[in-house]
Amino acid sequence: MSAGAESAPVATLRRIGAVAVFLWRIVVQIVPAFAKPRLIVAQIYNAGGRSLVIIMMSGLFVGMVLGLQGFDLLQRFGSEDALGVAAALGLLKELGPVVTALLFAGRAGTSLTSEIGLMKATDQLTAMQMMAVDPVRYVVVPRFLGGFVAMPLLNAIFCGVGLFGAQLIGVSLMGVDTGAFWSQTQGAVRLDDVVEGIIKSVAFGTACSLIAVYEGYHAAPTAEGVGLATTRTVVTCSVLILLIDYMLTAAFLTTS
Amino acid sequence: MSDLATNTPPDEAVIEVRDVRYAIGGRTIFDGLDIIARRGRITAFMGPSGTGKTTLLRLITGMAHAERGSVRVFGDEVSTMRSQELFALRRRMGMLFQNGALLTDLDVYENVAFPLRAHTKLPESLIRQLVLTKLHAVGLRGAARLMPVELSGGMARRVALARAIVMDPDILIYDEPFVGLDPISMGVICRLIKQMNEALGITSIVVSHDVQELSEIAHDSFLLSGGKVVAKGTPDELRRSDLPEVRQFMGGLADGPVTFHYPAPDYAKQLLEEAP
Ligand SMILES: Nc1ncnc2c1ncn2[C@@H]1O[C@H](COP(=O)(O)OP(=O)(O)O)[C@@H](O)[C@H]1O
Numbered sequence: 178m179s180a181g182a183e184s185a186p187v188a189t190l191r192r193i194g195a196v197a198v199f200l201w202r203i204v205v206q207i208v209p210a211f212a213k214p215r216l217i218v219a220q221i222y223n224a225g226g227r228s229l230v231i232i233m234m235s236g237l238f239v240g241m242v243l244g245l246q247g248f249d250l251l252q253r254f255g256s257e258d259a260l261g262v263a264a265a266l267g268l269l270k271e272l273g274p275v276v277t278a279l280l281f282a283g284r285a286g287t288s289l290t291s292e293i294g295l296m297k298a299t300d301q302l303t304a305m306q307m308m309a310v311d312p313v314r315y316v317v318v319p320r321f322l323g324g325f326v327a328m329p330l331l332n333a334i335f336c337g338v339g340l341f342g343a344q345l346i347g348v349s350l351m352g353v354d355t356g357a358f359w360s361q362t363q364g365a366v367r368l369d370d371v372v373e374g375i376i377k378s379v380a381f382g383t384a385c386s387l388i389a390v391y392e393g394y395h396a397a398p399t400a401e402g403v404g405l406a407t408t409r410t411v412v413t414c415s416v417l418i419l420l421i422d423y424m425l426t427a428a429f430l431t432t433s
Numbered sequence: 434m435s436d437l438a439t440n441t442p443p444d445e446a447v448i449e450v451r452d453v454r455y456a457i458g459g460r461t462i463f464d465g466l467d468i469i470a471r472r473g474r475i476t477a478f479m480g481p482s483g484t485g486k487t488t489l490l491r492l493i494t495g496m497a498h499a500e501r502g503s504v505r506v507f508g509d510e511v512s513t514m515r516s517q518e519l520f521a522l523r524r525r526m527g528m529l530f531q532n533g534a535l536l537t538d539l540d541v542y543e544n545v546a547f548p549l550r551a552h553t554k555l556p557e558s559l560i561r562q563l564v565l566t567k568l569h570a571v572g573l574r575g576a577a578r579l580m581p582v583e584l585s586g587g588m589a590r591r592v593a594l595a596r597a598i599v600m601d602p603d604i605l606i607y608d609e610p611f612v613g614l615d616p617i618s619m620g621v622i623c624r625l626i627k628q629m630n631e632a633l634g635i636t637s638i639v640v641s642h643d644v645q646e647l648s649e650i651a652h653d654s655f656l657l658s659g660g661k662v663v664a665k666g667t668p669d670e671l672r673r674s675d676l677p678e679v680r681q682f683m684g685g686l687a688d689g690p691v692t693f694h695y696p697a698p699d700y701a702k703q704l705l706e707e708a709p
């Protein structure tokens with residue numbers, strides 16, 4: 178509405194501020210929301226379950242591509258045995274968190290937004306307020322926490338399946354030695370690498386879940402409004418994921 | 434629940450709206466609105482679509498705040514309440530939304546149990562008893578395990594009614610309870626509204642433009658138009674009114690003080706103009 182009146186940077190700042198305020202509203206309701214743990218567990222299951230199949234399929238293919246590309250690259254230096262390390266590091270530090278988050282935004286994030294938006298459009302959120310129940314505590318917080326918890330779990334699954342895919346190509350197809358593949362991997366991957374991936378994944382999970390519930394909660398209460406909000410979720414999440422990824426990668430490189 | 438309500442003698446105003454002004458999106462919805470709803474009675478708010486009937490309900494329930502004037506419920510000013518007080522007030526009100534607004538991820542039973550689970554620590558057996566009693570009262574005890582999508586419009590509204598009364602409210606608010614219903618469901622809802630009022634003594638607010646149905650159940654009614662009350666009285670009094678606004682609304686006439694045509698340039702002139 179007021180977007181036409183103010184310039185793009187002002188509108189962006191306003192949106193960031195609104196999201197920050199909403200995050201605060203979520204944070205203060207997190208502890209009270211644990212009074213109904215079943216809601217939270219259901220949402221972890223929901224967010225995780227919705228994306229599980231797509232995450233596993235994508236993980237497998239990404240791993241297999243890594244196997245092919247990695248083998249092609251490494252054999253030029255005669256170090257095919259390092260294929261496991263290359264695949265593991267690529268998955269743990271970069272591809273796992275980023276691809277998982279992008280898929281999550283497209284699958285679970287959009288569902289969250291449209292679900293909350295539709296609840297709003299059909300007066301369910303207002304009805305809750307009328308029943309003296311805070312919809313942020315009852316609807317938003319469990320969904321936010323669901324995404325927050327599900328993302329690192331999905332990331333772990335993605336990396337596991339991906340590594341399996343790389344091994345499938347490298348060992349079964351290209352003839353890399355199984356023992357070398359795994360022992361090199363075990364030897365070269367450090368705890369730091371794993372931690373880096375986990376931190377990224379947690380950051381993406383927070384950002385994606387926050388954007389998804391924010392857009393749903395603030396959608397215009399019409400069919401059109403919910404559709405627009407869903408689109409905004411995908412766009413904003415994707416850009417944010419890549420932006421945060423760059424910042425975190427740079428931060429880890431300078432500190433290590 | 435009814436501790437405060439008993440402080441107010443019969444016929445005392447439970448809801449009192451005085452000289453309210455309210456605008457949204459740069460448009461003035463109300464200016465100088467005065468409304469009263471008395472204890473134990475069914476009060477109807479009537480008016481053409483878009484007059485602000487739902488908005489008025491939002492003001493009464495504290496979802497929106499008046500710019501000027503006062504909105505009192507049980508004698509307390511709503512617009513100055515903090516959210517804790519508002520929630521306490523809303524626990525004494527039940528509201529039936531236009532389309533029922535049932536929670537789509539819960540079945541009928543859980544929808545009715547929802548306020549109980551949110552606000553009480555009653556044992557499951559007692560919750561079950563309360564829920565089944567209320568569902569029985571609206572004739573849907575057999576539908577307890579259906580999901581909201583499986584309900585017809587009339588059934589959904591009855592479930593919503595069961596949910597609205599499960600906390601034994603002192604006020605029940607119905608937003609357009611008859612819209613989109615077949616004549617039979619309409620009659621059922623009509624009878625239920627009357628029953629809730631007579632059997633439980635619940636002060637009821639019914640928003641509608643169904644003059645026929647309202648005149649059967651409402652004790653008092655207010656006709657809203659152009660941001661204020663244009664007429665009030667019993668539905669029969671309104672029917673006999675000579676005011677043009679009232680005659681147009683009650684008689685369903687296309688033209689009158691509320692014009693059929695949205696403001697537009699002169700017809701003949703516009704037709705003769707060259708297309709741009
Ligand atoms: N969020 C909003 N922004 C702008 N205008 C609104 C908003 N909500 C309601 N309105 C306007 O307020 C007027 C009254 O709406 P409403 O109370 O829903 O009318 P009624 O229930 O009598 O049909 C309508 O003309 C509507 O366009």
Ligand SMILES: [Mg+2]
Nearest residue numbers: 486487488609
């Ligand atoms: Mg309305």
